[in-house]
Amino acid sequence: MPTRRWLLLLASLWSCACKHQPPPAASARPAHAELQFRGSCDASGAVPLQPLRFAVADDEDNTLRVYDASAPGAPLSASDLSLMLGLVGKKGVKEADLEAGTRLGEHALWLTSHGRNSQGERKRSRMRFFATSTPQHGEPVQLLGQPYDGLLSDLIGNPELARFHLAEAAQLAPKSPGGLNIEGLTAQRDQRSVLIGFRNPVPQGRALLVSVYNPLAVMRGQRPELGGPVLLDLGGLGVRAIGLWRDGYVIIAGSPTNERQGARLFRWDAAHAPAALEADLADFNPEALVAFEQEPRVLLLSDDGERMVDGTACKELRDPARKGFRGRWVQLP
Secondary structure, X not given: OHHHHHHHHHHHHHHHHHHOOOOOOOOOOOOOOEEEEEOOOEXXXXXXXXXXXXXXXXXXXXXXXXXXXXXXXXXOEEEEOOOOOOOEEOOEEOOOOEEEEEEEOOEEEEEEOOOOOOOOOOOHHHOOEEEEEOOOOOOOOOEEEEEEOOHHHHHHHOHHHHHHOHHHHOOOOOOOOOOOEEEEEEEOOOOOOEEEEEEEOOHHHOEEEEEEOOHHHHOOOOOOOEEEEEEEOOOOOEEEEEEEEOOEEEEEEEOOOXXXXXXXXXXXXXXXXXXXXXXXXXXXXXXXXXXXXXXXXXXXXXXXXXXEEOOEEHHHOOOXXXXXXXXXXXXXX
């Protein structure tokens, strides 16, 4: 019996010791929680506002909507930019194909795809680079200066970019192999310049990025001052979204030709090669991100236009209240 008593005593001591062991170290793998936002399907570009609020563009309309990530649901406000962007004509409203946004001081910058439509038709409405006031709940959005529609010509005419044959790429549909499609825009660390990221083309399997050093001056009539090309190894993928976060950038990479094929997440410090992050993106189509400086996580936004809702693709729904896109928090290591 003494042996049995000793075994019981040892078991009791082991149990007490286990209760006081520190918890296991947190995994470096990003954790996520999914949010539901209403009123829009195709989240395509976003700008952080006050803590946990953000403005998001939809590439199927010309409206900026403000949401609160701490209270997801319907938009707090919506601003249709069609008139101020000169997109209202005799035949109705033209689509801008808004694809990216970023915050630069007290302004928000927005960029369209600068590519042809899915049928390969060139549309001037898709050539817009412009700045607005940061959208706030209850306040009208103000345009800064004038929208600029010459960025594609500037890129094509830049000698440092000649080897990428952007003029030929611009003749193709955006998701054709070698086509042209811009989907990334972020402020750089100097808070004066921005970096634009191409989803297509992906020259020699590298994602292409180009700096614009004077974006706010461009809206006041100056020509863009462009930097040389930056080529990143994102595993053969292009840039779907890029955002400045603390000491570097977070990049959503995606296939240049397939909407839902193999999206991946990267960190990049602008000095070394991008580092891939583990993130559960299954059944998620990330095309925008919101990087709040004070948060140890970023909010990924899904383009859910093709997601089925009661047998109908979300973008085909007529009732805005039934439309929605998802957000997913991703913890950064």
